[in-house]
Amino acid sequence: MEQNMVLTLESARERAEILRRELETHNYNYYVLDAPVISDAQYDKMMRELEQIEEKFPVLVTPYSPTQRVGGKPREGFVTVRLLSPMLSLSNAFDEGELRDFDRRVRQALAGENVEYVVELKIDGLAVSLYYEDGVFVRGSTRGDGETGEDISENLKTIRSVPLRLRRPVPRLEVRGEVFMSKKSFSMLNEAREEAGEPLFANPRNAAAGTLRQLDPRVTASRKLDLFAYGIGYSEGIDLPEHEAVLNLLREEGFKVNSEHKIFSTMDDLIQYCFRWQKERFNLSYAIDGLVMKVNSLPQQERLGATAKSPRWAIAYKFPPEQAVTRVKNIFVRVGRTGVLTPAAELEPVRLAGTTVSKATLHNEDYIKEKDIRVGDLVLVQKAGDIIPEIQAALPDKRTGAEKVWSMPAECPACGSKVVRAGGEAAARCTGMACPERLWEELIHFASRNAMDITGLGPAVIAQLLSAGLIGDPADLYALRYEDLAPLERLGPKSARNLLEAIEKSKSASLARLIFALGIRHVGERAAKILAGKYGSLDRLMSADPEELVDVPEVGPKIAGSIVDFFANSQNRMVIDKLVEAGVNTRAKRESQGGGLLDGKIFVITGTLEEFSRQQAQELVESLGGKVTSSVSRNTSYVVVGENPGSKYDKALALGITILNENDFKKIVDGN
Secondary structure (H helix, E strand, O other): OOOOOOOOHHHHHHHHHHHHHHHHHHHHHHHOOOOOOOOHHHHHHHHHHHHHHHHHOHHHOOOOOHHHOOOOOOOOOOOEEEOOOOOOOOOEEOOHHHHHHHHHHHHHHOOOOOOOEEEEEEEOOEEEEEEEEOOEEEEEEEOOOOOEEEEOHHHHHOOOOOOOEOOOOOOEEEEEEEEEEOHHHHHHHHHHHHHOOOOOOOOHHHHHHHHHOOOOHHHHHHOOEEEEEEEEEEEEOOOOOEHHHHHHHHHHOOOOOOOOEEEEOOHHHHHHHHHHHHHHHHHOOOOEEEEEEEEOEHHHHHHHOEOOOOEOOEEEEEOOOOEEEEEEEEEEEEEOOOOEEEEEEEEEEEEEOOEEEEEEEOOOHHHHHHHOOOEOOEEEEEEEOOOEEEEEEEOHHHOOOOOEOOOOOOEOOOOOOEEEOOOOOOOEEEOOOOOHHHHHHHHHHHHOOOOOOOOOOOHHHHHHHHHOOOOOOHHHHHHOOHHHHOOOOOOHHHHHHHHHHHHHHHOOOOHHHHHHHOOOOOOOHHHHHHHHHHHOEHHHHHOOOHHHHOOOOOOOHHHHHHHHHHHHOHHHHHHHHHHHHHOOOOEOHHHHOOOOOOOOOEEEEEOEOOOOOHHHHHHHHHHOOOEEOOOOOOOOOEEEEOEOOOHHHHHHHHHOOEEEOHHHHHHHHOOO
């Protein structure tokens, strides 16, 4: 939206609708067709313009607006909703004989009629129902017991392949679909959970199901779910003869429909198709666990009917799990950025699910003990969701007596620091900040934009510095010289000087950034800001005891214990001493400069904020030198507006006071 453009309500309404239509089209091109026609920056620009219009004219906000995909505050629970038509589960076939039995029953019931089957991939996800009125998404639910399911509307709206508005105003339409997580997103999610010491999801289906049941839609949005529509449960104003026509209609209305479906009139061809996909499924970017056969004719489906549990006109052919037997040559551990020690098995190479497998994750020490996996064991391996190699079971009856029981080392094999396992947690952790196994990722985090913000110090450059032996911990960055950097392949004279300038500049970063950069477990950006505001210096924070720390807003026993343990580590204290000696700022701005970031600024907070309580926001402002008052006057610098603002918002508008939404507020307290 151009800065000087003045919109009336009617012109804003017209412009907002144009933007919504354009964004819906680009959303469909990107998430359904995988064929974007504009850049991300152009898409974001249109989205920002729409957000600005809706912020200025709240009456124009619609349920189907692209700005409404991710909801606000987390819910306290899910309510139950009744489906307009039952969602029945499918009967399963596990071999060729059971498929032919199904075909025989269908043909007998249809008394010599011609029969066609539509065969679709069976996506390994979670079945959902999407309900639309007059073409607008109203609600969505899980399958539940087939008659009623849980209302997960807010989470389904975060899935970009779910249209919030159809292309035609169909009076009432209940669409059936399968929510899934791609193999790439599944692997990334499990890697992040493993890094954090959280339990891993067993397969993409469990990951998708767990994500859809998150009470906070923002968590769901971050996990990049997808959806294939595969059918209609209930409709008004639609009369179609075949299931294939249903798929075509769904595609025309903006849904993502799997293109890998085919029509067969003979079981011989259909069965060969099943066997083909049994081998080729590993080439897909998402997991499937079989295929689904449906009678194509909808009138024939109606005549065939259903049992109490499943339709007589459809069946699922389930792939048998692909497994192999191999031997555990060794069990080793790797150390992640947060210090989690993750055991893994080194296997004798074996062909499995389209690839050669030589390693398998063992998750944690409890997993190894529960399955009684020993070094030297013959084991049964398979791929969870056809993706992650895992040991399904040890084969103790094959043991020779030479096998060895494994246990987690008491000291980190990479740096010798103590390995600890907190009560109630499955993960064991290295406590050393300069551990070489975690150093590369630790340095990436230290230099990142939201930490010390060292421009030019990316992963590749860090890898070169480590390879050349120029750094052994984050503090060594401040001892680098021009003659160290200039010869490196990815730098050269100009880039070397720029990097040294960026490193020097980072010395004056705020205390909050330094605390976050240290990588203390459980201490994120917001906690770092609160701690910096509370203690004012790194020295004071380092000497704080657990009882004192738990009294700080948002710092519970878990974070307090993590802070104390971090600063008790002699290796970490040595790194901090080196940072101080190098001249890195360790004091809050209000102490080092005689005034805070918000010195002299007066804030008024009205409405409900999503990420802060009123008290937390006030303490954060005050910790940065600002002041919070209860009434709006001409002396007020900013009015922070949350959900359901009161009369203070109106008064701020009348006085021309700068109004901040929560994102604007976070940018200001962040120094941006």
